[in-house]
Amino acid sequence: MSDSPGATTTATSAYDLIGGAPSVREAVDRLYTYLLADEQLADYFDGIDLPRLKGHMVMLLTHVLGGPTAYPVENLGPAHARLNISTAHYQRVAQYAAGVLFELHVPMDIILQVGQVLASVQPLIVAEPAAV
Numbered sequence: 001m002s003d004s005p006g007a008t009t010t011a012t013s014a015y016d017l018i019g020g021a022p023s024v025r026e027a028v029d030r031l032y033t034y035l036l037a038d039e040q041l042a043d044y045f046d047g048i049d050l051p052r053l054k055g056h057m058v059m060l061l062t063h064v065l066g067g068p069t070a071y072p073v074e075n076l077g078p079a080h081a082r083l084n085i086s087t088a089h090y091q092r093v094a095q096y097a098a099g100v101l102f103e104l105h106v107p108m109d110i111i112l113q114v115g116q117v118l119a120s121v122q123p124l125i126v127a128e129p130a131a132v
């Protein structure tokens with residue numbers, strides 16, 4: 001047991017573990033580079049304010065990793081509602097997100113943790129099949 005003044009019991013967040021803000025920014029930059037280069041996905045981002053979108057994604061990823069920024073997850077529904085996103089396209093984006101984290105040597109446990117959060121917001125992002 002240590003009572004030294006500098007001792008801390010604060011658990012290191014996944015955010016700190018992967019290198020904090022610079023790592024998150026790099027992950028988001030790479031993610032949108034891949035999404036815009038994918039011909040199945042690029043059209044969704046036509047006319048979108050990309051710096052603003054990246055800023056929100058940085059906030060979301062920071063939030064998910066236990067970092068200092070909050071992002072109201074309930075905003076995801078309204079943000080994607082008009083886009084009519086299919087499950088296949090959702091999966092494509094989620095796979096790119098996992099791939100980017102892997103590329104940046106993020107530990108697999110954290111990638112899986114992020115993946116669970118992405119899965120939990122899938123219903124907010126994917127359009128329900130139209131009732132006929």
Ligand code: HEM
Binds near residue numbers: 053085090
């Ligand atoms: C995989 C899970 C996804 C997450 C976590 C996510 C996250 C986000 C976030 C944080 C925003 C910004 C919302 C705001 O303005 O506050 C956003 C907007 C947007 N997302 Fe996603 N997204 C996902 C999937 C997708 C998919 C699958 C597509 C299309 C294939 C997509 C296309 C867009 C577009 C075009 C916008 C901009 C909407 C606008 O400003 O009008 N997203 N997304």
